[in-house]
Amino acid sequence: MTKAFGPTEVLHGVDLAVGAGEVVALVGENGAGKSTLIKILTGLYTPDGGSVRMDGAAVEIGRPQDAERLGIHVIHQERHQAGRLSVGEQLYLGLPTGSSAWRSRRATARRAERDIFEATGQRVPGRALISELTVAQRQLVQITRAVLARPRVLILDEPTAPLSAEEVDQLFATLGTLRAAGVGIVYISHYLQEVTRVADRVEVLRNGANAGSVDLTSTSQADAAARIVELMVGGAVEEFEEGVPAVVPDTAPALVADGVALGGVLEPLDLAVHPGEIVGVTGLVGSGVEAVADLLTRARRGPGTVRLHGRRVRDVSAFVAARGAYVPADRREDGVLGNHSVAQNLSAAMLGRLGRWPGLLSPSAERRAAREMVSRLDVRPASTAALAGTLSGGNQQKVVLGRWLAAGSTVLVLDQPTSGVDIASRAQIYATLRALAATGAALVVVTVDLEELVGLVDRALVLHRGAVAAELSRERLSIDTVLAIASGGKDTPVDSGLREPTESQEVPA
Amino acid sequence: MSTTASRSAGTRLGSVAPRLIAPLALAVVLLLFGALSPVFLTGDNLLAVLAQSALLGIVAMGLTFAVRAGGIDLSVGVALDLGALGASGLISDGWVPWVAVAGGLFLGLLVGLVNAFLVVVARIPPFLATLGVWFIGTSVQQLMTSGGAPIYLSASRVPDGFAVLGRGRVLGVDSAVFFLLVVVVVAALLLGATRWGRRLTLSGEQARAARLVGLHVKRLTVSAYVLSALVAAFAGVLLASRSNGFVPGSGQGYLLDAIGAVFIGSTLSRHGRASPAGTLVGVVLFGLLGNGMNLMGLSFFWQGLGRGVILLLVLLLGVLLSRSRKPRAASLPPGMVGGLAALAPGKATSETGGERAASGTEHTAPAIDHDDAAPRQEVPTA
Amino acid sequence: MTATIAPGNAPAARTVPEPAVRRAGILRWSGYGVLLVVVLGFSVGAPAFLTSGNVSTILAQASVYAIAGTGFTFVVATGGDDVLRGGIDLSVGATAGLAGTVVAVLAAAGTGTLAALAAGLGAALAVGAVNGAVVVAGLRPLLATLATMGVASSLDLVISSNVKTPLDGALYDYLREGSVAGVPASVALLIVVALVATWALHKTSWGVNSFATGDSATAARVAGLPVARYTWTSYVLCSGLAGVAGILLASRLSASVPGIGTQILLDIILVSTMSAVFSSRLLVSVPGTVLSAVFVAALSNGLTLLGVASQWVGAAKGVLILVVLAAVALRGRKSS
Secondary structure, three states, rough: OOOEEEEOOOOOOOOEEEOOOOOOEEEEEEOOOOOHHHHHHHHOOOOOOOEEEOOOOEEEEOOOOHHHOOEEEEOOOOOOOOOEEEEEHHOOOOOOOOOOOOOHHHHHHHHHHHOOOOOOOOOOOOEEEEEHHHHHHHHHHHHHHHOOOOOOEEEOOOOOOOOHHHHHHHHHHHHHHHHHHEEEEEOOOOOHHHHHHHHEEEEEEEOOEEEEEOOOOOOOOOHHHHHHHHHHHOOOOOOOOOOOOOOOOOOOOEEEEEEEEEEOOOEEEEEEEOOOEEEEEEEOOOOOOOHHHHHOOOOOOOEEEEEEEEEOOHHHHHHHOOOOEOOOOOHHHHHHHOOHHHHHHOOOOHHHHOOOOOOOOOOHHHHHHHHHHHHHHHHOOOOOOHHHHHHOOHHHHHHHHHHHHHOOOEEEEEOOOOOOOOOOHHHHHHHHHHHHHHHHOEHHHHHHHHHHHHOOEEEEEEEEOHHHEEEEEEOOOOOHHHHHHHOOOOOOOOOOOOOOHHHHHHOOO | OOOOOOOOHHHHHHHHHHHHHHHHHHHHHHHHHHHOOOOOOHHHHHHHHHHHHHHHHHHHHHHHHHHHHOOOOOOOOHHHHHHHHHHEEEHHHHHHHHHHHHHHHHHHHHHHHHHHHHOOOOHOOOOHHHHHHHHHHHHHHHHHHHOOOOOOOOOOHHHHHHHHHHHOOEEEEOOOHHHHHHHHHHHHHHHHHEHHHHHHHHHOOOOHHHHHHOOOOOHHHHHHHHHHHHHHHHHHHHHHHHHOOOOOOOOOOHHHHHHHHHHHHHHHHOOOOOOOHHHHHHHHHHHHHHHHHHOOOOOHHHHHHHHHHHHHHHHHHHHHOOOOOOOOOOOOOOOOOOOOOOOOOOOOOOOHHHHHHHHHOOOOOOOOOOOOOOOOOOOOOO | OOEOOOOOOOOEEEEHOOOOOOOOHHHHHHHHHHHHHHHHHHHHHEEEOHHHHHHHHHHHHHHHOOOHHHHHHHHHHHHOOOOOOOOOOOOOHHHHHHHHOOOOOOHOOOOOOOHHHHHHHHHHHHHHHHHHHHHHHHHOOOHHHHHHHHHHHHHHHHHHHOOEEOOHHHHOOOOHHEEEOEEEHHHHHHHHHHHHHHHHHHHHHHHHHHHHHHHHHHHHOOOOOOHHHHHHHHHHHHHHHHHHHHHHHHHOOEEOOOOOOHHHHHHHHHHHHHHHOOOOOOOOHHHHHHHHHHHHHHHHHHHHOOOOOHHHHHHHHHHHHHHHHHHOOOOOOHHO
């Protein structure tokens, strides 16, 4: 019933059609255009061209309220819910619900439970606080709220990332209920195994255009998954400079993580990184990969131990003191010191070494060191006094990296090192990282950028739903393989070494 | 996709304008009262203003440390009072001056330690923690003076060593002014030239980032609160010396003005940071304002009103003007269509417990509405 | 185009879900427990404690703080207890004092009761409007209300010329000494205010929306709530109720006392903050605030009956606020 056809500089003539009671999956890599398309459909963006039609008639969607009035609702990844409200209160928040003059908590709770059950077929305790619910339950509240508005089309954005296997089943049951009620569903996800289970049809986007669609009613799941990956990745994968595999000397590992875990998110993980090695860690969102960097650097405490050069490290300051370096994922909040100059950023990890007199800081020494680093890393603009917050993402990241170079770190943990970084800076950063490894530093790169992973690391751990699903050596590292393993192909054994490819990993390139 | 920072001429003006408010206010005050009163701009008068503002200035310097550390200290009045109380009490009991000073400072140290414990260990928000200490401190004063009795030191019994602290002259200037200048210089050096100062500033602004760089944020915070209280206690000792005794609750009057001065001072900074120099400007502004109104015959109460209104206006203007500044990080990638603010206009570094818990696994979500940017992270590239 | 397998640029490690505020089992009743213990302790130690006359006195003493505290509760509920954004109104005390002063000065000048009351409340509401506007404009509530506190207390001193102004009049005398169906007039007023406020904040969707705004402004916006309007309204309500409390206080004292605002500020903050202890969700509530006000009044009363010197009472209140803060912080953190 809905059709969108919209070219912008980001989307080039994308078509999407959803019928009542149909589940259409929207699949594509990051940057393929999925989010933009959804934003157009929900009124956050205005398309430069093309149209959206409902029931054959063209419609105007200028603001989110328009989309909602037309019956297009989104279940976002980020559940903006107030934790201390009860289920009932959050569900009906801001919705006109008849008499507001007298609200009985019990009545609201009972009504909420009933509405949720009707909408999704699941039971959620109506008096519980939002903060007490599991993520899956919160999602049900989200979905019910959308259903109460009698949607024609429901868009789910990465709904299963934080869910367990049973919860996924429950969600699919809910979707079944919705389908039967004639709601058209757009299902955005990277979990290809799930997509092939639940969808009628899969639309693949690549580079802002339709790459093709796969009809699941006529293809087997396995074949469909293969075809989808093929369409997603496409033939032309960007040229990536192959690094020279590191020669790992027979020395003791620089970083040893033993049983590092986080309850409910990451199973105990063991990792040993030798000087000169670059080890990658990857996985889909929800696989626990987001917690790995924090745990390895002890920014987040938990079970298990971490040793740097043999010394046990219990918190971040100890990690840094032991010559560790942490380049965190959230560059803006945790990495770059935005309200300080470039020079001050560069010196932040080595303040102890910047002055002749004890306790005092030598601004000239700081500036000198900064100028050196700025030119070495080609930070632009080449000013040591500029506020770091005004630099582009790529240059900011270079500054963050430079801080650790200046401090002489020998073990580096980098989380999404080139996200939001332009291509030129990216190349420079990779060169720097490789040079670091060549001088004997041990690097751990946590990343969801598969090209980066494949091109940069010597070996990679692939996580799936909290556990290591496979460890791949350089020879077996390819985007398709990693994608397949991370998406939870059948028969993925938990590897701790390197072995022959199994059946599910033989995906045509 | 590359993200580049974009700057326009308007932005540049927007980033300078807030910094001009305080100097502008100062200029207005000088011109206005200079015109209205012939005595205002004389050297003697200006020096007198400085002397009257000296104690406030010292307290405000201490407060600057706490604010620099990312918190606030509402108990400076208590520290001041306890400093005055300790010193007066010890003098009246016949102790030598340095013991009295040490005693007063020691009480201040205790206040600082309590604050530090509450903020760092008990993790109570600084505002509430120091508010509580303020409350308790007032009671403690009552207890220690058996119900609020002031301590009067008869001039003859006060040793010279003590009297000179508050009422003497050093190098030709009022000793209070001398000490103010010493404190300002020391504070400026500590914050601007030492590693400790740099580390404190880093932790105060971005505690998480500072922690990840290996800084001991907790220890730095403790030091800030201890210093804040110590400096305020020192001001109290000077006050006891100046007024020959101790009157309970005299510290209360300093709090509002000290906070005002510190925050007015922070509008001066390019980074929006509290600084000794900025705080001094704020103190001088208040001092001149009060003095000018005095010379015009306005009663004490009108002065309070004037100070409050000026503070409100300066802060408000500062906030309004800095909202027109571009956000600190990169702007939208080219090609994005639609009225969508990609970044939150301010730091959203803390959330309520509820919000944090409810978010679950976050990803860069599309911003929810046009007017307010919900996500703190960058917009997904397409 | 790079191949990535996850949407978004930087899934920050912070995205790993953190545990929630759980309804801590036994601690949930700790507030009531302490209350019970104290009341029992006093009634054992001082037989006069639980007489109807004394209870009446306690309630009357609590009324001013309870009413002002209720207003404060609106601000905290709508603003949230976040460190930076958090809803707080430091000007409540000064506003109460101001309202009392305006009424007293006008009454002494011969203005009719109705006009005097209107002027007093009007002044209070004006302060609230300014507070709300400034906070909505973006200034931190802490700073904004600190500044308006200065302005309001100065106005108080200016209008009264720093002189204690006697307040005479039928209404004021009635508020001080009169009674309704055996209940002191001030307590009756408290009951009315408490009932209306409880209904508004806890029984209407407006109330839920206010709490939602305080808990997560983003969630509120997503739900379509006008956050700015709710915020502004909460400050106006707070100052308005502060005005009522101030007039009540002046009636009880038979005079407006300049500077009394600063004295009652901490008590008002105490009772509103304590309110959270009585809630399973660690949220402030009107009943919680009223209960806290009664508790604090009972505490002072009981200690006095037991012969404890007044400065110890002050110290006890101070310790109480810290214990409450620690308990709230502990419960909030217990699950993290």
